[in-house]
Amino acid sequence: MRIALVHDYLNQYGGAEKVLQAFMEIYPNAPIYTLIYDPAVFQKYGTNPFLDKKIHTSFLQKIPLAKSHHRIFPPLMPLAVEKFDFSDYDIVLSNSASFAKGVITNPETLHISYCLTPPRYAWDDCHKYIEEFGFPSIIKKFVPFFMNYIRLWDKEAALRVDKFICDSHFVEQRIKKYYKRKAKVIYPPVETKVFRIAKPTNKSKKEEPYFLMVGRLLTYKRFDIAIEAFNKLGLPLKIIGSGPKRKELGKIAKNNVQFLRELQNDKLNYYYQNCQALIFPQEEDFGIVALEAMACGKPVIAYRGGGALESVKEGKTGIFFNEQTVDSLVKAVRNFQPEKFDSQKIRRHALKFSKERFKKQIKDFVEKNYYDYRH
Numbered sequence: 001m002r003i004a005l006v007h008d009y010l011n012q013y014g015g016a017e018k019v020l021q022a023f024m025e026i027y028p029n030a031p032i033y034t035l036i037y038d039p040a041v042f043q044k045y046g047t048n049p050f051l052d053k054k055i056h057t058s059f060l061q062k063i064p065l066a067k068s069h070h071r072i073f074p075p076l077m078p079l080a081v082e083k084f085d086f087s088d089y090d091i092v093l094s095n096s097a098s099f100a101k102g103v104i105t106n107p108e109t110l111h112i113s114y115c116l117t118p119p120r121y122a123w124d125d126c127h128k129y130i131e132e133f134g135f136p137s138i139i140k141k142f143v144p145f146f147m148n149y150i151r152l153w154d155k156e157a158a159l160r161v162d163k164f165i166c167d168s169h170f171v172e173q174r175i176k177k178y179y180k181r182k183a184k185v186i187y188p189p190v191e192t193k194v195f196r197i198a199k200p201t202n203k204s205k206k207e208e209p210y211f212l213m214v215g216r217l218l219t220y221k222r223f224d225i226a227i228e229a230f231n232k233l234g235l236p237l238k239i240i241g242s243g244p245k246r247k248e249l250g251k252i253a254k255n256n257v258q259f260l261r262e263l264q265n266d267k268l269n270y271y272y273q274n275c276q277a278l279i280f281p282q283e284e285d286f287g288i289v290a291l292e293a294m295a296c297g298k299p300v301i302a303y304r305g306g307g308a309l310e311s312v313k314e315g316k317t318g319i320f321f322n323e324q325t326v327d328s329l330v331k332a333v334r335n336f337q338p339e340k341f342d343s344q345k346i347r348r349h350a351l352k353f354s355k356e357r358f359k360k361q362i363k364d365f366v367e368k369n370y371y372d373y374r375h
Contacts, residue, residue, distance in 0.1 A: 001370060003030040004086055006094035006103055010050060011038040011067050013262070014216055015188060015288040016116055019167075020095050021049050022189040023114075026359050027093070033084050035077060035099065036060050038067040044262055058083060075146045078102060078153045091370055094161075102157030110373045112366060113161040114186075117171050117285040118178045120220070122151045155179060163369050165362070167286045168307040174285075186362060187310075188286055189355035194265045195295035197343055198273035210236035211301075211333070212275035214268070214289045215282075217243030222281040222303075222324055227253050229329040237279070240271060272296035276338055277318070280308060281329060287311060294318075294350035297343025301332050311353070317346045 005027065007020050024030070031054040042048035058080035060066045077099045086092050086105050094100040097116040105111045155178065158164075164183035166172050175183045211230070215221050223239065230237040231254045239249075240260045250259060263271070272278070278293035278300045286307035290300045294311075300318035302308040312318040318341075321332035 001091055002089045003027045003091045003093060003366075004089045005030045005032045006081075006084070006092060006096070006100040007032060007034045008096055008098050008100045009036045010034045010055070011036055011041050012216070013042060015286070016095060016097060017049075018191075018288060019114060019116070019188050022355055022358055023093060023095060023362070024049070024053065025355075026363050030093075031056060033086075033100075033103070034058075035080055036067050047264075056084065074150055078150075078157070091366065093366065098154075099157075101161050102153065104160065110162050110370055111160065112163045112165065112369060114165045114167070114362075115161075115171065115175060115183060116167055118158075118174050119150075119154060122147060122154055123174070123178050162373065163365075165365060168310050170307050170310065171285045184365060186358065186365065187353050188288055189358035190288060190291040190295055190350060190353040191265065192295045192347075192351050192354040195269050195272060195292045195350075197297040197347055208236060209276050210238050210274075211277055211279050212238050212240070212271055212293070212298075213279045214240045214271075214292070216241050217245040217249060219245060220282055221284075223249050224252065225281045225324060225326055225329055226279045227257055228326045229333065230254075230257055232326065232330055233333055235333070238271060238275070240268065268292075269296065272298055277301050277336060279329070279333075280312075281321075281324060282306070283324075284308065290318075291350050291353045294346050297347045299336075299338065299341045299346060301329075301336060313349060315340075317341075317349050 005023050033056045035058045037055050037057050039048055060076060060080050081099045081102050082104050084103055086103060086109055089109055092103060092105050092109055092111045094103060094113045096113055098119045101113040101115060158179035158181060164175060164181055165186050166175055166183040167188045169185055172183050172185050175181055213223060213226055217223055227249060234256055237257045238260060240263055242261050272293050273296045275298055277298060278290060280290050280300050280302040283303060283306035290308060290311050293300055294317050300312050302312050302318055302320055303324055304320035304322050314320055319332060319336060321328045
């Protein structure tokens with residue numbers, strides 16, 4: 001089978017890119033098609049997992065600012081993704097939260113899309129999207145006009161997909177609502193071999209107990225709630241990640257809140273292993289970082305919504321708070337009793353979401369559907 005992988009854009013590193021890495025391990029010879037690719041972004045992690053891959057980019061790659069400010073180019077992205085040629089492939093496997101699923105394939109080519117979510121900025125709240133990414137005033141005025149075009153194109157693009165896979169039942173319902181399509185739920189991969197419970201140590205010096213947050217500093221991830229809650233609590237909070245909200249969040253944080261940039265997995269593993277709990281106040285489509293913390297035997301304090309409802313088991317692997325407010329999170333942290341959680345049981349739960357499980361399920365799904373498509 002000749003297989004091509006399609007990804008929205010390779011200029012950031014998060015859960016979507018971890019899914020792509022797993023695809024690469026299943027299909028090591030498959031080329032990657034993506035709208036833009038910025039190798040420099042991955043240097044901060046110590047290694048670039050895409051360095052030796054054959055990567056095809058769109059015409060956006062040559063446009064100034066596109067690699068660093070891709071969010072101001074949505075009107076051009078449908079055209080760019082449609083220009084890719086997949087006539088030499090039997091299967092196209094796209095990994096998409098926006099445009100990758102819109103590729104055009106021949107009738108003989110099976111297109112399977114791993115849909116991380118229908119784009120939130122198009123279907124959920126356009127106004128939040130405009131504010132979140134800090135567009136200049138002149139661009140803000142035009143965003144509502146082209147967003148209608150994006151919605152129409154996105155719905156049409158979903159019709160080009162032969163089979164949908166999605167990363168949670170939460171997203172499955174979104175696909176059903178916006179695209180009127182069925183999707184197979186295959187939870188995303190968690191590096192359970194990398195993220196592990198800390199080995200016993202004889203070190204006499206122990207780090208001061210702290211709580212942890214991990215992720216890109218974006219509005220919807222609600223780092224602001226957590227910072228204000230921990231300002232109120234006076235407890236140590238470490239935040240690992242970077243993003244457009246870094247300066248704004250830094251201004252509201254008190255001295256008990258520490259910001260760290262993105263870390264390689266081995267260093268990130270250390271912070272998971274030594275935290276009291278992961279704070280997870282956002283509504284995510286799934287949320288891999290919550291399972292990474294659990295793989296290290298650490299509980300999660302999560303907002304009761306989105307994919308967390310499928311990954312966090314209340315009272316066993318974490319606790320929930322009911323409202324995305326400072327007071328609701330403060331109450332949850334005050335009620336949190338770490339001694340009630342068993343790190344081994346938490347890890348055993350996380351193992352159900354391992355990368356090995358993901359790769360097998362994806363491979364089986366692709367092979368079965370390719371056979372059915374050909375026969």
